[in-house]
Amino acid sequence: xxGTGYFTSVEDVTAKLADTGYLASAAVAxxxxxxxxxxxxxxxxxxxxxxxxxxxxxxxxxxxxRLVRLQCYEGVDESRALYEWNHAKQLxxxxxxxDETWDEARNDIFGEEFLLARPLLTAIKGDEPTVLxxxxxxxxxxxxxxxxLEVLGDFQITVPExxxxxxxxxxxxxxxxxxxxxxxxxxxxxxxFLHIDFPDAALEQRIVxxxxxxxxxALAASVVKVITAxxxxxxxxxxxxxxxxxxxRTLLALGADSLGEDVVRAxxxxxxxxxxxxxxxxxxxELGKVLDS
Amino acid sequence: MSGVPGRLVEFVxxxxxxxxxxxxxxxxxxxxxxEVLGLDSREQMREGLAAALVRRGGQRAVFDATFDIYFPLxxxxxxxxxxxxxxxxxxxxxxALAANDQPELTQLAGLAVDMLxxxxxxxxxxxxxxxxxxxxxxxxxxxxxxxxxxxxxAPEADFTDRxxxxxxxxxxxxxxxxxxxxxxxxxxxVRGRExxxxxxxxxxxxxxxxxxxxxxxxxELRRVVQPLSRKLATRLAARRRRHARGHIxxxxxxRRSLSTGGVPMRPSxxxxxxxxxxxxxxxxxxxxxxxxxNFTMLLVQALRDQFSKVRVFAFIDACDEITHLVDTGAAxxxxxxxxxxxxxxxxxxxxxxxxxxxxxEFVERYSDAVGPRTSMLILGDARxxxxxxxxxxxxxxxxxxxxxxxxNPERTALWxxxxxxxxxxxxxxxxxxxxxxxxxxxxxxRLLPA
Numbered sequence: 001x002x003g004t005g006y007f008t009s010v011e012d013v014t015a016k017l018a019d020t021g022y023l024a025s026a027a028v029a030x031x032x033x034x035x036x037x038x039x040x041x042x043x044x045x046x047x048x049x050x051x052x053x054x055x056x057x058x059x060x061x062x063x064x065x066r067l068v069r070l071q072c073y074e075g076v077d078e079s080r081a082l083y084e085w086n087h088a089k090q091l092x093x094x095x096x097x098x099d100e101t102w103d104e105a106r107n108d109i110f111g112e113e114f115l116l117a118r119p120l121l122t123a124i125k126g127d128e129p130t131v132l133x134x135x136x137x138x139x140x141x142x143x144x145x146x147x148x149l150e151v152l153g154d155f156q157i158t159v160p161e162x163x164x165x166x167x168x169x170x171x172x173x174x175x176x177x178x179x180x181x182x183x184x185x186x187x188x189x190x191x192x193f194l195h196i197d198f199p200d201a202a203l204e205q206r207i208v209x210x211x212x213x214x215x216x217x218a219l220a221a222s223v224v225k226v227i228t229a230x231x232x233x234x235x236x237x238x239x240x241x242x243x244x245x246x247x248x249r250t251l252l253a254l255g256a257d258s259l260g261e262d263v264v265r266a267x268x269x270x271x272x273x274x275x276x277x278x279x280x281x282x283x284x285x286e287l288g289k290v291l292d293s
Numbered sequence: 294m295s296g297v298p299g300r301l302v303e304f305v306x307x308x309x310x311x312x313x314x315x316x317x318x319x320x321x322x323x324x325x326x327x328e329v330l331g332l333d334s335r336e337q338m339r340e341g342l343a344a345a346l347v348r349r350g351g352q353r354a355v356f357d358a359t360f361d362i363y364f365p366l367x368x369x370x371x372x373x374x375x376x377x378x379x380x381x382x383x384x385x386x387x388x389a390l391a392a393n394d395q396p397e398l399t400q401l402a403g404l405a406v407d408m409l410x411x412x413x414x415x416x417x418x419x420x421x422x423x424x425x426x427x428x429x430x431x432x433x434x435x436x437x438x439x440x441x442x443x444x445x446x447a448p449e450a451d452f453t454d455r456x457x458x459x460x461x462x463x464x465x466x467x468x469x470x471x472x473x474x475x476x477x478x479x480x481x482x483v484r485g486r487e488x489x490x491x492x493x494x495x496x497x498x499x500x501x502x503x504x505x506x507x508x509x510x511x512x513e514l515r516r517v518v519q520p521l522s523r524k525l526a527t528r529l530a531a532r533r534r535r536h537a538r539g540h541i542x543x544x545x546x547x548r549r550s551l552s553t554g555g556v557p558m559r560p561s562x563x564x565x566x567x568x569x570x571x572x573x574x575x576x577x578x579x580x581x582x583x584x585x586x587n588f589t590m591l592l593v594q595a596l597r598d599q600f601s602k603v604r605v606f607a608f609i610d611a612c613d614e615i616t617h618l619v620d621t622g623a624a625x626x627x628x629x630x631x632x633x634x635x636x637x638x639x640x641x642x643x644x645x646x647x648x649x650x651x652x653x654e655f656v657e658r659y660s661d662a663v664g665p666r667t668s669m670l671i672l673g674d675a676r677x678x679x680x681x682x683x684x685x686x687x688x689x690x691x692x693x694x695x696x697x698x699x700x701n702p703e704r705t706a707l708w709x710x711x712x713x714x715x716x717x718x719x720x721x722x723x724x725x726x727x728x729x730x731x732x733x734x735x736x737x738x739r740l741l742p743a
Contacts, residue, residue, distance in 0.1 A: 010330070010337055030330070030340035037329040038322070045350050179350065179520060181527045189318060192344040195353060229456045232463070234515060285456075 003039040004172045006063035006129070007032070013062075022051070022058035023199075023207050031194040032059060041152045041173035043137075043191035048178060049240030050196045056133040056174040065129035065172070070119035072140035078147060082157060084116045110161040120151050123171045130171035137187075138177040145187050148175075152190050201228055204244060212248040222259040223248050230271065230281055239271040247271050261285075297332070298324065304363040307490040308346060311355045312500055312731075315346045322346075338364065351497055351517070358474065358494040362486050365478045371403035379429070382408065387435045390464050391442035402471035405430050410476055420483055423469075423476035430472075432465050439464075499730035503585035503702045504674075511584050514730060515591065521734060522595030528738055529599050570668045570695070570741065571602040575655060577673030578607045578630070578639055579646040585702040586672050587630050589733065593670075594619050599741075604662050608651035609644055613637040614659065646676065648714070649683035656686045660693065668741060669694040671722070674703050675715040682714040687721045698740050700727040 007013045013036075014029040024032070032055070035042040044052045060067035070081055090109045097105060117125060123132035134148070151157060155167035175191060177183060199207065201224050208220045215223070223244060231238045239247075247270045256263045265282065272278045305320050315323075322345040330341045339360055347356050376382045382405060389397040410426035413419025439461045481489040495501075498513045506514065545561040553559075574593055576586035590605055597603045605616045615637045619629070633639070641650075663669060669690060675682075691697040699718055701708065705726045708715035718724060725740075727733050 010334075026336055027340045027343070030337045031344040034326050034329060034341055034344055038325055040322070180523050181531075182349075182524065185314075185348075188348045189316070192322070193348055194344055195347075195350045225456050225460065229459055232459065234512070236519065 003035075003037045004063075004129070004170050005036065006059070006065070006172065007036050009033065016062040017055075017058050020058045020061040021210060022054060022062075023203060023210060024055075025199055025203055028055065028194065028196060031192060035192050036172060038192070039170050041175060041191045042194060043175045043177065043183070043188065044194045044196055045177050045179050046196035047198070047238070047240055049242035050198060051241060052176040052196060053133065053135055055196075056131055056135075056176070059172060059174070060131035060133075063129060063131070063172070065131050066126070067131050067133060068119050068123040068171070069133045069135060072134065072136045072138075072144070074139055074141065076140050076144060080118055081120050081144060081147060082118050083121045083159060084118065085110075086114045086116050090114050112162070115159070115162070120148075121157055121165070123173075124151065124155060124157055124165060124167040127168045129169065132171040132173045134173070134175045136178060137175045138179060138181045138183060142184065145184050149186060149190065152187075198231060198238075199241065201225070204241065207241060208244060208248050211245045212252060214252045215248050216257070219251065219257060219259065220248065223251070226259065226264065226285075227271065229285075233280065233284055235272065235277045235280065236274045237272070237277065243271045297327065300363060301327070303486070304342075304359065305346065307359050307363065307487065308356065310491055311359065311494060312497060313347065313352050313355065315348075319346050319348075335364065335366065351499065355494060355497045358477070359490050361474045362477055362481045362490050362494070365481070366399070367403075368482070370407045371400060376404055376408070379409070383430070383435065386430070386432060386468070387438045387442065390432075390435060390439045390461065390468065393464060398468055399471055402468065402475045406472060406475045406479060410472075410479070421476045421479040423473040426472050426476065427469060432468055433462075436461050436465060499734070501730070502728050503588065504582070504728070506584055511588075514588055517730065518588070518591045518595050521730070522592060525592075525596060525734065525737055526599055529596075529741065570600055571604075571664070571666050572600045572668050572670065572741075573662050573694070574603075574605045575612075575669070575671045576605065576607045577609070577646055577648075578633060579609045579644070582646075582672070582674050582702060583630050585727075588730070589670075589672055589700070590619050591629070592733070592737070596737075601666075606655060606659060606662070607633055607637060607639055608646070608655065609639040610647035610650055611639055611641045612651045612654040612658065613639055645678045646673070647680050648673070648675065648677045649681035649686075652683045652686035652690075656689050660689075663690055663693045665693075665695055667694045667696075669697040670740075671697070671699045672702075672727075673699070674701060674713065675699070675708070675718050675724075676711070676713050679712050682717055684717060684721055687718060691722050696740070697722045698736075699724040700733070700736065701725065702728055704728065 007016065010026075010029050010033045013033045014024055017024045017029070017032075031042065034040075044055065046052055056069075057067060070076075093109050093114070094105055097108075115121075119132070123130050137145075137148075152173060155170055156164050158164045198204070204224045204227070205217075205220050208215060208223060209217070212220075227239055227244050227247070247267065250267050250270045251259075251263065254263065254267065264285065268278050268281060272281055301324060302320065305315050305323070308315055323342050326341040326345045327338065330337050332338060339357070342360065343353065343356055347353060376385060382401065385397075386401050386405075388394075389401055406421050406423070406426050409429040410421040410423065411419065412422055412425060436458065440457055443457055443461070477489055477493045480493065495510075498510070498517055501510050501514065540563045542561045542563040546557050546559075549559060549561055550557040572593060574590060576590065577583075578586055586607070593600075593603055593605070603616065604614065605619050606612055607615045615633050618633055618636055671687075671690075687697075699722050701715055701724055703713070703715070703726070707713065708719070708724075709717075715724060725732075725736055727736055
């Protein structure tokens with residue numbers, strides 16, 4: 001099975017992604033390398049804000065390929081995902097060539113010139129290296145999954161009037177899902193699966209340092225410590241990496257160089273998005289103090 | 294079969310037994326992954342196999358535990374830097390925990406199991422016990438020492454210091470996990486991998502038996518409530534949408550066509566009533582069944598957008614409405630059970646469940662809760678403690694409600710054993726076995742009307 005061949009080893013993946021500003025855990029790097037080496041699509045699940053979409057962008061940047069993105073939503077259909085005939089242009093073409101026969105006109109108006117390529121076709125057609133990102137696959141209807149099977153399994157698309165278009169060069173495919181719906185077994189089987197979870201403390205600290213350079217080591221460590229504690233509570237929405245970074249930025253803007261109790265309470269709204277959670281976290285963090293002193 | 298392919302196939306078979314449906318094509322993918330990655334790095338191998346064999350989140354814990362049995366870190370007793378006695382082991386453990394030194398912790402887990410965990414003497418009957426190791430080692434008593442060691446390094450007192458204690462507890466919990474893994478590995482060497490993987494690997498969260506779940510597992514279950522409810526909501530909404538796709542109302546279309554000279558210009562569709570059912574839960578909150586009832590309550594509460602009305606009642610030997618408790622409980626599901634027991638009047642005498650009286654009381658006091666739009670779910674093990682099952686009350690409820698279902702957390706084989714009246718009730722209302730989240734999810738989607 002031929003892969004896309006963007007990377008030479010797992011270490012290579014880690015290094016190249018790090019150059020683009022994406023710090024990959026061992027699991028992420030290994031799976032990306034496998035997807036690249038085996039030429040299989042990569043299905044990424046995980047909580048919101050852990051960098052699923054970022055990863056696809058980072059891979060595109062690291063391998064110097066273009067990024068083609070299909071954003072899925074409820075009701076996305078063939079003409080939005082695959083291709084569409086440019087009817088207006090076809091009509092113009094028919095009125096322009098008044099004297100030609102039916103056969104000539106027919107052969108002409110169903111040519112590539114009148115085909116509007118949508119993301120999936122675009123990704124398959126080009127000869128340059130491509131990363132195809134199918135974002136929030138779970139938002140799309142089940143019918144679209146059937147459509148994806150042909151594309152992801154054989155990297156080809158059948159247009160009835162033109163025949164089958166096969167990829168000249170395999171794209172690196174990334175599908176993301178927030179698991180609001182079970183994706184079909186058939187789709188899962190064609191992909192390598194990667195569950196990105198919250199990173200461990202050391203990695204998250206490095207991410208904060210990288211994304212918010214103004215934060216020093218001690219503050220980054222404190223920030224990550226509080227976030228880890230919050231995740232251990234049963235909250236309605238646990239803070240993710242995106243929130244950690246936002247929080248670090250907020251603290252920087254507030255001019256805080258260490259985490260005081262007041263600062264935390266004032267900025268808790270940045271990391272927690274439900275009032276219940278804020279109340280609970282507040283109570284818990286206080287409780288810890290009473291027990292300790 | 295032998296070598297890597299043989300081991301891989303055995304591994305996949307073990308995974309299948311734990312409900313990870315890996316087929317031949319996955320096995321081939323896994324082999325291809327191994328070929329590309331090589332066997333040099335165990336962690337890369339683990340991630341590679343996981344990418345090919347695991348298909349959804351939540352299966353990873355099972356995968357990891359099985360992986361550790363089939364592709365162990367080493368063989369036999371650990372040979373490097375042994376320790377002399379328990380005190381020395383505890384010293385090293387404290388240092389390692391303070392530094393959060395993972396390789397050293399793994400090493401210590403190996404040493405600890407080797408030194409403290411062995412039981413039985415003669416070949417074949419003995420083994421290694423994680424429980425015994427932890428009992429003798431008592432790692433949780435090291436928390437204070439570890440905390441002191443950490444504080445000694447960092448002079449400044451900071452607000453986050455108060456979180457250290459929890460952090461250390463998590464490290465200790467992690468070490469306990471390492472000991473369990475190590476004990477399983479050692480036992481697998483004696484008893485055979487297949488047997489150990491079948492019995493000693495804890496099941497995935499959605500297959501945990503409600504009645505047997507430990508505290509930690511119940512907490513884990515609560516964590517899946519939100520994602521699960523989102524998934525169920527999407528499924529129910531999709532079904533409702535499909536359902537709402539109109540049928541043409543022929544009579545009204547023809548009638549309307551009269552104004553356009555008999556040509557049906559505007560078809561008229563049969564109108565659908567908004568199909569949001571009311572749901573009423575009646576839960577047995579006694580003893581072991583409570584965990585199951587709690588979980589279902591939280592799930593239904595999380596799904597409340599899907600229903601026009603949700604009411605929850607609980608009983609032990611008396612019956613009381615607890616809708617308001619579950620409502621505010623959304624913020625803090627941990628002590629929902631305790632709060633219900635404290636705030637609602639569920640017991641009269643001794644706190645043994647009395648189905649007869651409780652059901653009777655429900656019919657008497659809350660019969661207005663059940664109407665022709667109501668889907669009624671009764672949760673309980675139907676163990677009446679020898680009392681009167683009061684089938685008439687159930688019959689009354691069933692005839693008043695649109696649907697009535699009984700979800701029983703016991704295995705079907707145990708129904709009507711001992712003091713269980715399951716089959717008697719099952720003749721009056723539909724009763725389903727509902728032992729784990731997996732079954733509950735299936736039942737909820739199937740039973741709830743679109």
